[in-house]
Amino acid sequence: MKDIVLQPVGRVISEIDAIDDMIRGGTAAKIEIYPPYQEALYRIEENSHLWILAWFHQAPRDKLRISPHRMDPQLPQYGVFALRTFARPNPVALTLVTLERVEGNLVYVQGLDAISGTPVIDIKPYFENDIVFSPRTSFIRGKTLEMRQNRMYRQALAHHREDCPDLQVAVRMATIAEEHLGQLTVDAVMITVTGSRCLGDCLQGLSRARLSNPPRFTFIGADNGGESCWEKEGSVLHIRLQEGINRDRIRELPDRELFNIDTGGN
Numbered sequence: 275m276k277d278i279v280l281q282p283v284g285r286v287i288s289e290i291d292a293i294d295d296m297i298r299g300g301t302a303a304k305i306e307i308y309p310p311y312q313e314a315l316y317r318i319e320e321n322s323h324l325w326i327l328a329w330f331h332q333a334p335r336d337k338l339r340i341s342p343h344r345m346d347p348q349l350p351q352y353g354v355f356a357l358r359t360f361a362r363p364n365p366v367a368l369t370l371v372t373l374e375r376v377e378g379n380l381v382y383v384q385g386l387d388a389i390s391g392t393p394v395i396d397i398k399p400y401f402e403n404d405i406v407f408s409p410r411t412s413f414i415r416g417k418t419l420e421m422r423q424n425r426m427y428r429q430a431l432a433h434h435r436e437d438c439p440d441l442q443v444a445v446r447m448a449t450i451a452e453e454h455l456g457q458l459t460v461d462a463v464m465i466t467v468t469g470s471r472c473l474g475d476c477l478q479g480l481s482r483a484r485l486s487n488p489p490r491f492t493f494i495g496a497d498n499g500g501e502s503c504w505e506k507e508g509s510v511l512h513i514r515l516q517e518g519i520n521r522d523r524i525r526e527l528p529d530r531e532l533f534n535i536d537t538g539g540n
């Protein structure tokens with residue numbers, strides 16, 4: 275077969291220039307588009323989100339199965355095509371970023387997980403057709419509670435788009451529910467939320483539960499308090515916000531001061 279020839283169209287410029295310093299969820303960066311390709315940026319500002327395809331030039335290319343050990347060394351192995359690991363035969367990186375602005379040949383983005391100097395091989399807009407609300411995915415959990423909570427936080431923010439107190443409550447509720455019931459995005463998990471629209475929206479985003487087909491999500495609007503009830507295969511978990519919580523202190527309060535947690539079922 276003929277070789278494929280790729281020319282980088284630009285490069286990443288950011289403050290992070292070592293792989294080990296990269297933040298999960300990416301960082302603010304700019305992409306310098308090389309002058310011969312600048313014309314290809316025409317009207318790109320009409321998009322809020324972009325797919326960035328980069329070339330992870332430092333990644334190993336000889337591995338076909340690995341364990342996602344950065345998440346948790348105890349996790350089983352997966353084929354690299356079943357993971358988003360940078361180790362792969364062709365180290366093409368795919369990252370969804372938020373477009374901030376374009377200045378000349380510089381594209382300013384948020385959420386890019388490529389270190390400074392990484393060659394960029396393509397940019398594509400993120401379209402509505404790319405959205406799958408409730409995909410089936412491997413359950414690759416972070417090894418620490420902090421990693422699991424941070425992942426919930428990033429997902430809640432991507433869905434709800436404001437870091438309100440109810441988002442914090444939802445992240446804590448979903449993290450507790452995941453500890454008890456395992457993966458929350460599967461069809462077997464049903465959830466009933468009583469509380470504000472913000473709480474309902476965040477928990478729907480985190481559980482990926484739809485109103486029907488299959489019916490997994492029920493929302494009961496209420497001005498006060500907040501409660502989520504999770505059911506999976508006969509296990510039931512009620513998580514109720516304690517009364518009189520100072521909403522500015524949600525982040526610092528431990529679970530037992532923040533919630534009443536009941537497990538039930540048979």
Ligand SMILES: [Zn+2]
Nearest residue numbers: 436438440472
């Ligand atoms: Zn909100």
